[in-house]
Amino acid sequence: MIRRSLFAVLLLLWVSFPAFSQDMKKEERLPKGQFTFSPGAGLVYRTFEKGTFLGDTYGMGLGFRLKMDFEFRGYPGIGVYFGTQKASIQSNPFLGGFFKEVRMPETGMYLYHQVPISEKLALRGELGYGKLQVIHGLSPSRFILNYANFSGGIVANYTLAKEVRGVFDLKLIFGGNYSFLNGNKIVINSLDRTYVQRATAVQGIFGFQIGYL
Amino acid sequence: MRKISSIRFSGVSFLLISLLLSLGACQEFIHNSFDTFTGKIVDVEGNPVADLELTLTQDLDFGVAQAPVAKSIIYTIKTTNRGEFRLVVPSRTDISFNTEYFLLLTAPVQFELEDSGMSFLYRYYSFTTAGRAADGVIDLGTLKIVRE
Numbered sequence: 001m002i003r004r005s006l007f008a009v010l011l012l013l014w015v016s017f018p019a020f021s022q023d024m025k026k027e028e029r030l031p032k033g034q035f036t037f038s039p040g041a042g043l044v045y046r047t048f049e050k051g052t053f054l055g056d057t058y059g060m061g062l063g064f065r066l067k068m069d070f071e072f073r074g075y076p077g078i079g080v081y082f083g084t085q086k087a088s089i090q091s092n093p094f095l096g097g098f099f100k101e102v103r104m105p106e107t108g109m110y111l112y113h114q115v116p117i118s119e120k121l122a123l124r125g126e127l128g129y130g131k132l133q134v135i136h137g138l139s140p141s142r143f144i145l146n147y148a149n150f151s152g153g154i155v156a157n158y159t160l161a162k163e164v165r166g167v168f169d170l171k172l173i174f175g176g177n178y179s180f181l182n183g184n185k186i187v188i189n190s191l192d193r194t195y196v197q198r199a200t201a202v203q204g205i206f207g208f209q210i211g212y213l
Numbered sequence: 214m215r216k217i218s219s220i221r222f223s224g225v226s227f228l229l230i231s232l233l234l235s236l237g238a239c240q241e242f243i244h245n246s247f248d249t250f251t252g253k254i255v256d257v258e259g260n261p262v263a264d265l266e267l268t269l270t271q272d273l274d275f276g277v278a279q280a281p282v283a284k285s286i287i288y289t290i291k292t293t294n295r296g297e298f299r300l301v302v303p304s305r306t307d308i309s310f311n312t313e314y315f316l317l318l319t320a321p322v323q324f325e326l327e328d329s330g331m332s333f334l335y336r337y338y339s340f341t342t343a344g345r346a347a348d349g350v351i352d353l354g355t356l357k358i359v360r361e
Binding site for chain 2: 093094095096097098136137139140141142143144145146183185186187188189190191192196
């Protein structure tokens with residue numbers, strides 16, 4: 001998954017690079033300091049590191065993410081997101097077989113800085129902090145585990161259509177991030193504490209974003 | 214008129230808040246918390262019993278003239294070389310009236326439990342999570358078994 005994303009980024013860089021010099025001027029058609037906002041939506045797939053509770057207990061499926069970026073042109077931006085991911089529960093020695101279903105909603109925010117590579121392609125670095133919930137069962141028999149999520153990643157924006165109706169740009173977004181999860185509020189015996197409370201994860205995202213001018 | 218509508222609004226708010234509180238109070242599990250049951254199994258001479266099969270359940274069927282049977286099994290494990298066991302489950306709230314667990318043995322082994330200075334043999338050992346420590350551990354101590 002990561003290798004394929006990396007290959008796609010490199011391919012787009014290669015395709016876009018010849019137009020780089022002349023396109024940079026066009027890219028900066030908005031004045032510095034101009035406020036823009038960009039709602040987006042995408043499919044996500046996160047996999048947790050094996051050898052941790054999250055990695056060994058849950059089989060991960062596809063999820064989605066809704067996000068909104070806010071930026072003053074030329075300065076680092078800030079974004080917020082909400083998403084969830086499907087998962088299944090594997091045989092494990094912690095949940096007692098009490099639950100059949102699990103879902104993993106998450107919310108958070110991130111800082112980003114975007115660098116235009118060509119007229120159509122831009123790369124951005126992101127640093128984020130959020131909350132991931134692992135919700136087992138249905139109310140009133142829900143059992144929730146909360147994790148803080150620190151993440152960093154690289155996302156590419158490829159502009160599919162510019163100034164649609166003179167109002168917005170339509171962009172394809174794809175990338176990935178690496179995150180550290182910390183569930184230090186989870187109460188558990190000392191022998192299993194690190195295994196249950198800590199994890200790392202790799203996440204890929206693919207979707208669309210609308211950049212209002 | 215305004216007074217009546219404000220009374221109605223506060224009544225509805227009260228009902229909604231009461232409903233939310235009652236839903237919260239009915240939660241069956243304690244979020245972000247696991248209970249851990251630990252203990253050690255020894256024989257009549259006090260030696261650790263390794264590889265002993267233990268079944269954890271909350272649902273025992275006490276039939277007439279038969280050994281109790283687990284209607285649903287949480288875990289089946291084996292003791293370590295030192296006779297120790299560790300079982301982890303999500304913590305349950307007391308309000309669910311469901312904080313009683315049973316450790317069940319399979320024949321030909323039974324727990325030897327003392328009560329009022331007398332020894333009794335049971336196929337199961339029952340306990341609750343009332344004595345939970347801050348880290349969620351419920352130490353069942355040393356449990357003695359006998360072979361029939």
